[in-house]
Each structure stands twice: as structure tokens, then as C-alpha cells.
Amino acid sequence: MATALNEHIVTSYEDELINLNKAISEMGGMVEQAITDAANALLKLDHKAAQDVRQYDKRIDGMKDRITEMAVSIIARRQPIAVDLRMVVTAIQVANDLERTGDMAKQLAKRTVQIESLALAPKFYNGVKHMTDLVARQLKAALDAYASRDAAKAVDVCAHDDEVDAMHTSLFRELLTYMMEDPRNISQCIHLLFCTKSLERVGDHATNIAEAAYYLETGRQLGQDETQRQQL
Amino acid sequence: MDTLTGNTRVTQSPDVTSTPVELSKRTTRLTARDVTVHYGSKQALHGISIDIPDRAVTSFIGPSGCGKSTFLRCINRMNDTIEGAKVGGTIKLDGEDIYDPSLDVVELRARIGMVFQKPNPFPKSIYDNVAYGPRIHGLARSRAEMDEIVHSSLRKAGLWQEVKDRLAEPGTGLSGGQQQRLCIARAIAVSPEVILMDEPCSALDPIATAIIEELIDELRENYTIVIVTHSMQQAARVSQKTAFFHLGNLVEEGNTSDIFTNPRNKQTQDYITGRIG
Numbered sequence: 001m002a003t004a005l006n007e008h009i010v011t012s013y014e015d016e017l018i019n020l021n022k023a024i025s026e027m028g029g030m031v032e033q034a035i036t037d038a039a040n041a042l043l044k045l046d047h048k049a050a051q052d053v054r055q056y057d058k059r060i061d062g063m064k065d066r067i068t069e070m071a072v073s074i075i076a077r078r079q080p081i082a083v084d085l086r087m088v089v090t091a092i093q094v095a096n097d098l099e100r101t102g103d104m105a106k107q108l109a110k111r112t113v114q115i116e117s118l119a120l121a122p123k124f125y126n127g128v129k130h131m132t133d134l135v136a137r138q139l140k141a142a143l144d145a146y147a148s149r150d151a152a153k154a155v156d157v158c159a160h161d162d163e164v165d166a167m168h169t170s171l172f173r174e175l176l177t178y179m180m181e182d183p184r185n186i187s188q189c190i191h192l193l194f195c196t197k198s199l200e201r202v203g204d205h206a207t208n209i210a211e212a213a214y215y216l217e218t219g220r221q222l223g224q225d226e227t228q229r230q231q232l
Numbered sequence: 233m234d235t236l237t238g239n240t241r242v243t244q245s246p247d248v249t250s251t252p253v254e255l256s257k258r259t260t261r262l263t264a265r266d267v268t269v270h271y272g273s274k275q276a277l278h279g280i281s282i283d284i285p286d287r288a289v290t291s292f293i294g295p296s297g298c299g300k301s302t303f304l305r306c307i308n309r310m311n312d313t314i315e316g317a318k319v320g321g322t323i324k325l326d327g328e329d330i331y332d333p334s335l336d337v338v339e340l341r342a343r344i345g346m347v348f349q350k351p352n353p354f355p356k357s358i359y360d361n362v363a364y365g366p367r368i369h370g371l372a373r374s375r376a377e378m379d380e381i382v383h384s385s386l387r388k389a390g391l392w393q394e395v396k397d398r399l400a401e402p403g404t405g406l407s408g409g410q411q412q413r414l415c416i417a418r419a420i421a422v423s424p425e426v427i428l429m430d431e432p433c434s435a436l437d438p439i440a441t442a443i444i445e446e447l448i449d450e451l452r453e454n455y456t457i458v459i460v461t462h463s464m465q466q467a468a469r470v471s472q473k474t475a476f477f478h479l480g481n482l483v484e485e486g487n488t489s490d491i492f493t494n495p496r497n498k499q500t501q502d503y504i505t506g507r508i509g
């Protein structure tokens with residue numbers, strides 16, 4: 001767990017960093033919601049809900065701009081160093097990954113609107129549902145690790161990314177089978193193929209956020225530390 | 233701003249050579265071991281041990297009264313001149329004990345020059361300010377040689393262009409930033425190996441500060457520099473190695489980039505980030 005930080009002597013500086021972290025948490029919540037809503041809309045083929053997700057994305061983009069402005073302003077006026085600098089730099093990174101994750105929710109929604117009807121085996125829906133749950137869990141865990149500056153939890157998130165990849169590969173095979181079975185499935189399956197790809201990307205962004213959390217807490221890059229550990 | 237005016241920035245971009253590997257490869261110029269200082273019955277330094285690398289800038293940071301200036305003064309034996317000050321431990325320059333009784337202190341101070349917080353030119357001409365040291369140490373055999381020393385020192389200190397037509401005017405008539413560069417020229421004139429600077433920019437505006445910082449960056453190619461500064465940003469900008477002092481102890485030392493991105497010690501972190509310690 002993170003070592004507790006003392007407060008800054010300048011309280012307005014302290015407040016600015018607190019607000020920056022709050023904004024990240026808020027944006028994280030918005031994006032988690034967008035992913036869940038988009039996945040539900042896809043599974044239920046709910047075009048209305050999908051449209052809502054597309055609309056919502058504009059707010060997520062606006063949030064990213066706000067966080068970037070806050071961070072740039074802190075850098076310009078406070079010249080943060082050490083843990084403060086890592087806080088500000090990772091806030092920019094995380095906001096960026098969250099914005100891209102939001103784009104993935106939008107992609108899911110866009111595909112959903114294009115799919116007329118879905119008549120696939122329930123097993124398949126279960127697969128997509130499963131993958132959605134997994135990436136949503138990864139995203140939540142990564143955001144938690146960031147908020148609580150928990151390096152061990154961050155490592156854990158990165159270790160689980162393989163599962164997302166494995167699930168993606170398995171769904172890809174399954175879709176391929178449906179297409180071979182009946183060419184009338186091809187159009188929908190292509191849409192779904194892109195959807196699973198989007199979900200897989202969400203997993204990648206969750207990993208990025210976890211890596212940022214690790215760097216925030218330790219000041220070291222997770223990738224380099226892992227390589228060193230393997231060489232030992 | 234640069235692109236609009238076409239001006240070049242005064243300070244250069246961060247030095248890519250100041251990576252951890254590079255710094256550890258540098259030879260050590262000064263070695264301090266278990267250095268203590270007492271002012272009367274009051275102990276100001278509690279056993280400081282540090283290696284100062286050659287041809288690099290080392291900065292000393294820490295809260296007021298932690299002993300930065302005291303330690304800096306140990307390095308050229310300036311504490312000898314302070315009534316009641318007692319120095320213990322060893323400091324070696326190139327392996328040679330600078331507190332060896334047989335050592336000539338005047339000669340030592342020529343090898344280890346010092347620049348102070350407040351520019352302190354002598355009430356003499358610009359020329360004589362720079363010529364003073366070389367004259368005492370008999371470094372020039374002729375007027376031409378002395379001219380050469382004075383001119384090149386002023387050039388190295390980045391002051392030549394501004395004073396070349398007024399060398400006979402009093403040094404005290406220069407601006408604060410120019411006076412500080414004059415003091416640096418004076419320190420350089422005796423060809424020192426080490427230059428100690430105690431808050432050299434604290435009285436200067438950002439441009440004059442940037443000019444001094446650029447100068448320090450150039451000087452480190454040929455000199456070993458130790459700078460005391462209260463500006464975290466300055467320490468981060470100019471030095472390759474940073475040492476953090478607290479209550480007469482050396483708490484943490486290391487590569488400047490490590491200290492300012494990821495200090496290991498909590499006290500260091502609290503101090504440099506402006507937290508309540």
C-alpha cells in the first residue's frame with residue numbers, strides 16, 4: 001500500500017492536486033459506466049441505449065480536456081517535483097487512456113446501431129458478456145490501484161491482461177465458426193468481431209492505467225522492473 | 233517565445249550526458265569522511281561523508297541552518313578563520329588531506345575558489361578585481377601575461393563583451409548580475425580546480441540567473457563545482473549530483489534526476505515538494 005503523504009505547506013497547491021485526483025476518479029467512473037452501458041446495449045441490441053452512449057462520449061472528451069488543462073496549469077505555476085510531478089504526469093496519461101477507453105464504448109455503440117438482428121447461440125452471448133465483465137473488472141481494479149497508489153494491485157491488473165487476450169482469441173474462433181457454418185451470419189459476425197476487438201483494447205488501456213499507478217507509487221517503470229525480476 | 237523572437241534560450245536543454253551511468257563513471261575529486269563542525273559547544277555538522285565528482289556540478293540543498301554553508305566552508309578551510317569553529321574528520325582533494333598542517337592554506341584557496349551569495353567585488357577597477365588573485369600568487373610574469381589572464385577570465389565568465397571598454401572603471405559600478413560574474417571571473421583567474429558557490433543567484437533576476445546557470449554549465453567542463461542553493465528548480469537545472477542536508481546531517485545524496493523524480497528518503501521528499509515535514 002502507498003505510504004501516506006504529508007500535506008503541502010501551500011494549501012492551495014494541495015487543493016489543486018486533490019482536485020486533479022478527484023477529476024480522474026470522476027472521469028474513471030464515467031468511462032466505467034460507458035463501457036457497461038455500451039456492452040449491455042450490444043447484448044440487448046438496444047439502439048436507443050447505444051445512441052445515449054454515443055452522446056455521452058462528448059462529456060468524456062470534455063473531461064479529458066479539463067484534466068489536461070488542470071495539469072498544465074499546475075506544471076506552469078507550481079513546478080511540481082518528485083511524487084507531485086509523477087501525480088501530474090500520470091494524470092495526463094490516465095486521462096488519455098480513459099478518453100480512448102471512452103472511444104471504445106462509442107465504437108461498441110456504433111456497431112450496435114448497425115446490427116439489425118442477432119441470432120446467435122446463447123453460448124456466444126455468454127462469451128461477450130464474460131469478456132465485458134472481465135475488462136470492466138480490470139478497468140475498475142486499475143482505477144482503484146491508481147486512486148489508492150497501490151503498486152501490488154497494479155501488478156495484479158497487468159498479470160491478468162493475458163486472460164483478456166485469451167478470451168478475445170477464443171471469441172474470434174467462435175465467430176469464425178459461425179461464419180463458416182452460415183454465410184448469412186457474416187455481416188453481423190464482422191460487427192461483433194470489431195466489438196470484441198474494442199473490448200480487448202479496453203483491457204490494454206486498463207493495463208496502461210495500472211502501469212501509471214505503479215509508476216506513480218514507485219517512481220519506476222513496471223516493465224523494467226519485471227524484466228529485472230525475470231533476469232534474477 | 234524563442235520561435236517568435238528568434239532568440240535562443242539562455243540555458244541549454246537538459247544535458248543528456250548527466251545520466252546515472254555517466255555520473256558513476258566520473259572520477260571523484262573531493263572525498264569527505266565523517267566531517268564534523270563545532271561552533272563553540274554547538275555541533276553544526278554530525279559526520280558528513282560524501283564524494284564530489286570531477287567535472288560535474290554538485291548541489292547542496294536543505295532548510296536554512298542545516299549546515300550547507302558550514303560544510304562548503306570546510307572544503308576550502310574558510311572555517312579556520314571563524315573564531316571558535318572546530319573541524320573534525322577528513323577531506324581530501326585528489327587523495328591529499330587538505331587539513332594537513334604542512335599544507336599552505338593560501339595555495340589551497342587558489343585551488344579551491346569560492347563565490348558568495350552577495351557579489352563582493354573589491355573597491356577597485358574591474359581589471360584589478362580579476363588581477364588581484366593572480367598577482368598574489370605570482371601567476372603572471374609580465375603585463376601582457378596579466379592582460380591575457382584577465383581577458384580570458386572575463387571571457388570565461390561571460391562578462392567580456394559587457395566590460396571590455398570599461399576595464400578601468402570600478403567593479404562596484406556594475407549591476408548585481410555583472411558583479412556576480414565578475415566574482416566568478418575573479419575566482420577563475422587563479423586557475424582553480426574546484427569552485428564553491430554559496431547561493432550565487434539569490435540576489436539576481438531570472439535573466440541574470442539564467443546567464444549564471446549557463447555559465448556554470450559551461451564551467452563544469454573544466455572545473456569541479458559545488459553549489460548551495462535554496463531553489464529546488466535551480467538545483468534540478470544545473471547539477472548532476474544533489475545532496476540533501478537536514479539538521480547537520482547528510483540525509484540523502486544521489487543523481488539529481490533521481491532525487492527530483494524519486495527521492496528515497498521521506499524527509500527529502502517532504503522538503504523538495506514543499507510538504508510539512
Ligand SMILES: Nc1ncnc2c1ncn2[C@@H]1O[C@H](COP(=O)(O)OP(=O)(O)OP(=O)(O)O)[C@@H](O)[C@H]1O
Nearest residue numbers: 271274276294295296297298299300301302303314
Ligand atoms: N560563525 C558561526 N558561529 C556560530 N554558529 C554558527 C556560525 N555559522 C553558522 N552557525 C550555526 O551553524 C548551523 C549551520 O549554519 P549554516 O550557515 O551552515 O547553515 P545553512 O544551511 O548554510 O543555512 P542557510 O540556508 O540559512 O544559509 C546553524 O545553526 C548556525 O546558526
Ligand SMILES: [Mg+2]
Nearest residue numbers: 300301302430
Ligand atoms: Mg548558508
